[in-house]
Amino acid sequence: MKSKPDLLIDIERTATRILDSWKDKNSVIFCEEARKYTFNVIVKQVLGLTPEEPRTKEILQDFLTFMRGLISVPIYIPGTPYARAVQARIRISSTVKSIIEERRGNSCKKSSDFLEILLYVDTLSEDEKVSFVLDSLLGGYETTSLLMSMVVFFLDQSPNAAQQLEHEHRRIRSLKKNDEFLNWDDYKAMEFTHSVINEALRYGNVVKFVHRKAIKDVKFRDYIIPAGWKVLPVFSAVHLDPSLHGNALHFNPWRWQTEDQTCKKFTPFGGGSRCCPGFELAKVEVAFFLHHLVQNYRWKVEDSEQPIAYPYVEFQKGLKLSVQRLSS
Numbered sequence: 001m002k003s004k005p006d007l008l009i010d011i012e013r014t015a016t017r018i019l020d021s022w023k024d025k026n027s028v029i030f031c032e033e034a035r036k037y038t039f040n041v042i043v044k045q046v047l048g049l050t051p052e053e054p055r056t057k058e059i060l061q062d063f064l065t066f067m068r069g070l071i072s073v074p075i076y077i078p079g080t081p082y083a084r085a086v087q088a089r090i091r092i093s094s095t096v097k098s099i100i101e102e103r104r105g106n107s108c109k110k111s112s113d114f115l116e117i118l119l120y121v122d123t124l125s126e127d128e129k130v131s132f133v134l135d136s137l138l139g140g141y142e143t144t145s146l147l148m149s150m151v152v153f154f155l156d157q158s159p160n161a162a163q164q165l166e167h168e169h170r171r172i173r174s175l176k177k178n179d180e181f182l183n184w185d186d187y188k189a190m191e192f193t194h195s196v197i198n199e200a201l202r203y204g205n206v207v208k209f210v211h212r213k214a215i216k217d218v219k220f221r222d223y224i225i226p227a228g229w230k231v232l233p234v235f236s237a238v239h240l241d242p243s244l245h246g247n248a249l250h251f252n253p254w255r256w257q258t259e260d261q262t263c264k265k266f267t268p269f270g271g272g273s274r275c276c277p278g279f280e281l282a283k284v285e286v287a288f289f290l291h292h293l294v295q296n297y298r299w300k301v302e303d304s305e306q307p308i309a310y311p312y313v314e315f316q317k318g319l320k321l322s323v324q325r326l327s328s
C-alpha cells in the first residue's frame with residue numbers, strides 16, 4: 001500500500017479536517033461524521049481519491065444506499081431498499097471500473113495507492129479486481145466508524161476514562177512541535193488509548209459473529225462438526241462472558257492493563273487465515289481521531305441515545321452530540 005508516514009499523515013489530516021468543520025457548531029450527528037472520516041481515509045488509500053472530488057461523495061452516497069439494502073428481503077421490486085441497493089452496487093462498480101480504465105490510460109502518472117498495485121496483478125480478472133476494491137471499501141469504513149461511535153459513547157459515560165485519555169494525548173502532544181504530525185512511535189505510546197479501543201471492541205461488539213463452513217470433519221471438545229456444516233462463532237457471547245471477563249457488562253478500559261489481548265477470549269477481528277487485514281488501520285484511525293478530539297472538544301450524548309443491535313449494532317438517531325470547542 002503506502003509507506004507508513006504518508007498513510008499516517010493522510011489519516012491525521014483527514015481527522016483534523018473533520019474536527020475543524022465542527023468549529024462553529026453546537027451539535028453534530030456523530031455517526032455521519034465518523035462515516036465521512038473513515039470513508040475519506042479508505043477511499044484515499046484504495047482509490048487515491050481526495051474528499052473534495054465529486055466522485056468521493058457519489059461513492060459514499062451509493063455505499064449508504066447499499067448498506068441500507070443489505071438487511072432486506074432479497075426480492076427485486078423497484079423502489080424497495082433491496083432494489084436501490086442493487087442499483088447502487090452497479091453504480092459503484094462502474095465508477096471503480098472507470099477509475100481503473102483511467103489509470104491504465106495514464107500509466108506514466110504513478111500513484112501510491114492500493115489500486116496501483118492491483119492494476120498490475122495478472123492473476124485476477126477485471127471483475128475480481130472490482131470486487132476486491134469494493135470489499136476493501138466496504139470492510140474498511142462502516143466497522144471502523146461504528147467503533148468510533150462506540151468509543152465516543154462509552155467515554156461520555158466514563159468521565160474518568162475520558163480524562164485519563166486527554167492527559168495521555170496532551171502529554172504526547174507536549175513532546176512534539178505544535179503542528180508536527182503524529183508518527184508510529186506516538187501511536188505505540190498511546191497505551192491508555194489502546195486499552196479504551198480494546199474495551200470498546202469487547203463491550204461494543206462491532207462484529208458479533210462470522211460465518212464458517214467445515215470443509216472436513218472437525219473435532220471440537222466432545223463434538224464432531226461434520227464436513228459441510230455451517231458454523232457461526234459468536235464473538236459477543238465470549239466477549240460478554242463474565243467467567244472470562246470479570247464484570248463483563250461494565251466499560252472498564254483499565255482491565256486491558258493486565259488482560260492478555262492476544263488470547264482466544266478476545267477476537268474482535270476474527271482469527272485464522274481470514275483474520276481482518278485492516279485491524280491496525282482501524283485502530284490507528286480511531287487513535288488519531290481521539291488525539292485531536294479530546295484535546296479540542298468536550299462532548300455530551302443528547303437524547304439519552306443507546307446503541308441497539310438490529311442485527312448490526314447501530315445508533316438509530318445517529319448519535320447526536322452537543323459539542324463545545326475548548327479554547328487553545
Ligand code: HEM
Pocket residue numbers: 135136139140141143144147206207210211268269270271272273274275276277278279281282
Ligand atoms: C473496527 C474495525 C473493524 C472490525 C471490528 C473488523 C472486523 C472484521 C472481522 C471480524 C472480519 C472477519 C474475520 C474472519 O472471518 O475471521 C473481517 C474481515 C475483513 N476485514 Fe475487517 N474489521 C475492521 C476494519 C477493517 C478495515 C479498516 C479494513 C480495510 C482496510 C477491513 C477489511 C477487511 C477485509 C477485506 C476482510 C475479509 C478478509 C478475508 O475474508 O480474508 N476491516 N473484519
